[in-house]
Amino acid sequence: MKSTVLRRMCLLHILGILLSLVASDALAASPALTLTIDTRIAERWTEAKITPSKPATDAAWCRRVYLDVLGRIPTVEELRKFTGDRKPEKRERLVSRLLGDEYLEEYAVNWTTIWTNLLVGRTGGTTNDSLVSRPGMQQYLRRAFQKNKPLDVLMTELVTATGSCRPGDEDFNGAANFLADKLAENGVQATAKTAQIFLGTAVQCTQCHNHPFNEHQQNQFWELNAFFRQARIEPLAMEAGNNRRVARILDRDFAGEGGDPTKAEIYYELRNGKLKVGYPVFIDGTSLVSLYADRGEDFGDSGYVGDINRRQELAKMIRASDEFPRAMVNRIWGHFFGYGFTKPVDDIGPHNPPSHPELLEELAQNLRDTSFDGRELVRAILLSETYALSSEPNRSNLSDDPALGAKPLFSRFYIRQMQAEQLYASLLKATQAQETLAYDEQERTKQQWLAQFNTAFGNDENGEATSFNGSIPQVLMMMNGDLVKRATSADPGSFLAKVADSPKLTSADKIEYLYAAALARPPARNELAVCNQILAAHKGHVGAALQDVWWALLNSNEFILNH
Amino acid sequence: MNPFPIPRGMSRRHFLNHLAGAAAFTVPALSLTNSLALGAEKLKRSHKSAILLWMGGGPPTIDIWDLKPDAPTGGPLKPISTAGDVQICERLPLIAKQMDKLSVIRSMSTREADHDRGAYYMRTGYVPNPNVEHPSYGAVVAHEMEPVVKDLEIPPFVSIGGGSEGPGFLGMAYAPFQVDSSGNVRDLALPVEAQRMNGRVALLDAVESNFISSRKGGVAEEHAKVVRKAMSLLTSQQMAAFQVDKEPQAMREKYGATGFGRSCLLARRLVEAGVPFVEVDFGGWDLHQNCFDRLDQKLPEMDQAMGALVEDLAQRGLWNDTVVLWMGEFGRTPRINGDTGRDHYARAWSAAIGGGGLKGGLAVGATSADGSRVETEPYSAEDLMATVIQALGLSLDTTFTSTNGRPMKIAGGGKVIRDLFA
Structure with a gap:
């Protein structure tokens, strides 16, 4: 086994050297995984007879790395420190810094945001009927990412959590928030979301019928569901003056729908109205009965928590499955490249095959081999030539556009819109606002601002929508909203006032500074002409002119897009 | 809040001249002046509009439009006679008076009983497909009506109280413009x-x-x-259509002091202003528990607002120009579960439709004695959408080309429901 892996790595090395696209100096420093990525991706360009885009500029690369890793664009100082670095391996150094102690807090906050939205949605814990404590979820995740908790441990803690969702309670366990809104109706949502997030398997439609397009059958859904039937949600007494609901999750003996805990079965209805019986069976067909055959014929079907803790069994099986590392890799890849190997990222299977199956397998294997350390995968991605390609298409790769329904070839960096959270953090950082506020207070103001874009549908799937999607309300918010109004303020002490009053900078320098802060590039000639018109119109009142320039930059497509 | 960002001490005309005169900046491709040159105070009406009353969560149509009082699982609600040749729920007396104008389609039969998938399917006419995003009703109508609503400065697809489905491959310019039931549009002041x-x-x-x-x-x-669309809206007088609080007190009372009531009134104002597609979201129908207690609360709100809407549109002479469609993503089980609720059920359910010249007062199709099966020709999301498209005077021969180059028939190639056309 080991020797085949080695042989494969050797072959990849040779291939990599043969590929002129891979710069030789970067190669020496790149970890093997980075090379695997670039080699596999380049193979497909050759097959498709396309030439990738040219590499992105240092500044463009720097902007996207900050956005993708920390959830915000770099400050002018950070950008200039990087672009001004003349020593070799500067990209490796920046990636190490961003993934290291220096930025640990920001890194943890960003990935907490991403995972909170994934696990409980954007509206989880914000509506009156939600049992989620958003601060509880965030507290758990923030600590997990501060400690770089391996992904398998994270998954296990989330899937098996018991305890109170509310910070401050004696049995507080923030991880319990993942399932808090998902245990109603016998845990249909717990089943669907666990499969989607941790197995990359979209089974939710099979709760009602066999899926017409994929291999998942209705029984698979309900057999997976049987693992959640010991989990109970218990409402907690509300605090005075606060009508937010809270709850704790417990494991309790499950008597089965037939009332016999030694053989705790569930029933589900077929489309023709017939009832079928189900027991805990994992998606690969392994039943708890077969796992515990040595303890007696039906032991595995026991609903007694003392015999078998079904959620813990499930977590073990997820961890051991091929699907788990695949699902994690696909999601992380999708985060950095805008598209996963499948679309959507959480529905992988023969009915929806990945664009680069070998690479997905190799990265998944590597994730397992590195004890599920997500940060190593992130490092390999960030240092790849693939991630460093320009977002400008060339004549040959214009057709490589997953937005047009094509399978991604990753021959350029796909442009995508910033998330609302990224925009918010970027504006705050760029204008040095709120830096003195405590984490909790910052989080509260952020949630308030985000709430304007989110709608919860109030259905049993915790459905929701965001209007921060490039539509008119988002554009109006950027043009006229309070956040941008504050960001473009030139009041004493503000970011713009500091730039305007800086004695060392000429007007041209000041404009250039704003361009670096918003777009990570100098102004183009035709843009500079308009900037000068604006300066002239304000008759020497530089602060007002900078306000206009800053407003225009923040409202541009180039600012709101990750490119 | 003043929705017209005309600076203090400046008349609108003066303001427009100012904008036009501010041509020291010679980059007019994107400019506030573009949309203002039109200056249309009132739109000439040469098109039909549609209002989709979206019942998010999947309402139990067996308790609303297709009652089964004799079936063991028929529930406690009783049918009443109406102004049309159709019986509906006793909790809907005001709608009952308008039923000569509305028809019930009792033979809806679909396959998607998951909220997201069902909502997508019912609002686009296509089942979800990872490789293509289909445009929703509103985006399709906004796109097709574009040539006839040139003077419309406000978005052609407005969604009240919810996000609707997106514009898919037609692009963000046809995305639903989302407002709350009070018609508040944020961030309008320059x-x-x-x-x-x-x-x-x-x-x-x-x-x-x-x-x-x-x-x-x-x-x-x-x-x-x-950005261009947002600019045109910023200075438009047509934005007054959103000011639902400008309606006389009596009219507001007629629709009801409820979210759905205000939304329906706003929808009428928008249609009057020329908006070709308005969606009103009235959610909370996911009645897995205490179905009948909840219906006692929800149905009166629906009755008052929807009854007022139909009557009001008719009184204003807008009824033949406005298609009103009531539907959710699916119906609910004839079976009543252990929590006195009904679960998701797509195989047999009802929608209600009228206006735009469609026949009213009919019950189209029928279900079995217990409501579990459709016993006449079944109708799909595609068929329902085709019916609306035809009623709006748009061509069912329209074919879009999706971003992946595939031809896509409007309304998913559905067939119109013949009984509804004279």
Whole structure:
């Protein structure tokens, strides 16, 4: 086994050297995984007879790395420190810094945001009927990412959590928030979301019928569901003056729908109205009965928590499955490249095959081999030539556009819109606002601002929508909203006032500074002409002119897009 | 809040002249002045409109439009006679008076009983497909009506109280414009006076254009299009249509002091102003528990608002120009579960439709004695959508080309429901 892996790595090395696209100096420093990525991706360009885009500029690369890793664009100082670095391996150094102690807090906050939205949605814990404590979820995740908790441990803690969702309670366990809104109706949502997030398997439609397009059958859904039937949600007494609901999750003996805990079965209805019986069976067909055959014929079907803790069994099986590392890799890849190997990222299977199956397998294997350390995968991605390609298409790769329904070839960096959270953090950082506020207070103001874009549908799937999607309300918010109004303020002490009053900078320098802060590039000639018109119109009142320039930059497509 | 960002002490005409005169900045591709040149005070009406009353969560139509009082699982609600040749729920006396104008389609039969999938299917006419995003009703109508609503400065697809489905491959310029039931549109006041604004817009246009030319369309271009739409809306007098609180007290009382009541009144104002597609979201129908107690609360709200809407549109002479469609993503089980609720059920359910010249007062199709099966010709999301498209006077021969190059028939190639056409 080991020797085949080695042989494969050797072959990849040779291939990599043969590929002129891979710069030789970067190669020496790149970890093997980075090379695997670039080699596999380049193979497909050759097959498709396309030439990738040219590499992105240092500044463009720097902007996207900050956005993708920390959830915000770099400050002018950070950008200039990087672009001004003349020593070799500067990209490796920046990636190490961003993934290291220096930025640990920001890194943890960003990935907490991403995972909170994934696990409980954007509206989880914000509506009156939600049992989620958003601060509880965030507290758990923030600590997990501060400690770089391996992904398998994270998954296990989330899937098996018991305890109170509310910070401050004696049995507080923030991880319990993942399932808090998902245990109603016998845990249909717990089943669907666990499969989607941790197995990359979209089974939710099979709760009602066999899926017409994929291999998942209705029984698979309900057999997976049987693992959640010991989990109970218990409402907690509300605090005075606060009508937010809270709850704790417990494991309790499950008597089965037939009332016999030694053989705790569930029933589900077929489309023709017939009832079928189900027991805990994992998606690969392994039943708890077969796992515990040595303890007696039906032991595995026991609903007694003392015999078998079904959620813990499930977590073990997820961890051991091929699907788990695949699902994690696909999601992380999708985060950095805008598209996963499948679309959507959480529905992988023969009915929806990945664009680069070998690479997905190799990265998944590597994730397992590195004890599920997500940060190593992130490092390999960030240092790849693939991630460093320009977002400008060339004549040959214009057709490589997953937005047009094509399978991604990753021959350029796909442009995508910033998330609302990224925009918010970027504006705050760029204008040095709120830096003195405590984490909790910052989080509260952020949630308030985000709430304007989110709608919860109030259905049993915790459905929701965001209007921060490039539509008119988002554009109006950027043009006229309070956040941008504050960001473009030139009041004493503000970011713009500091730039305007800086004695060392000429007007041209000041404009250039704003361009670096918003777009990570100098102004183009035709843009500079308009900037000068604006300066002239304000008759020497530089602060007002900078306000206009800053407003225009923040409202541009180039600012709101990750490119 | 004043929705017209006309600076203090300036008349609208004066303001417009100012904008037009601020041409020291010679980059007019994207400018506040573009939309203002039209100056249309009132739209000439040459098109039909549609209002979709979206019942998010999947309402139990067996308790609303197709009652089964004799079936063991028929529930406690009783049918009443109406102004049409159709019986409906006793909790809907006001709608009952308008039933000569509305028809019930009792033979809806679909396959998607998951909220997201069902909502997508019912609102686009297509089942979800990972490789293509289909446009929703509103986006299709907005796109097709574009040539006839040239003077419309406000968005052609407005969604009240919910997000609807997106514009899919038609692009963000046809996305639903989302407002709450009070018609509040956030962030309408320009941050600076018009002349200064044009300097900002000139620079914005330069940056946008440069970025688009290097990135070849796509999201970058979409953004510029949406910016242009937002600009036109910022200075439009037509935005007054959103001010539902300008309605006389009596009219507001008629629709009801409820979210759905205000939304329906707002929908009528928007249709009157020429908006071709308005969706009103009335959610909370996911009645897995205490179905009948909840219906006692929800149905009166629905009755008052929807009854008032139909009557009001008719009294204003808008009924034959306005298609009203009531539906959710699916119906609910004839079976009553252990929590006195009904679960998701797509195989047999009802929708209600009328206006735009469609026949009213009919019950189209029928279900079995217990409501579990459709016993006549079944109708799909595609068929329902085709019916609306036809009633709006749009061509069912329209074919779109999706972003992946595939031809897509309007309304998913559905067939119109013949009984509804004279």
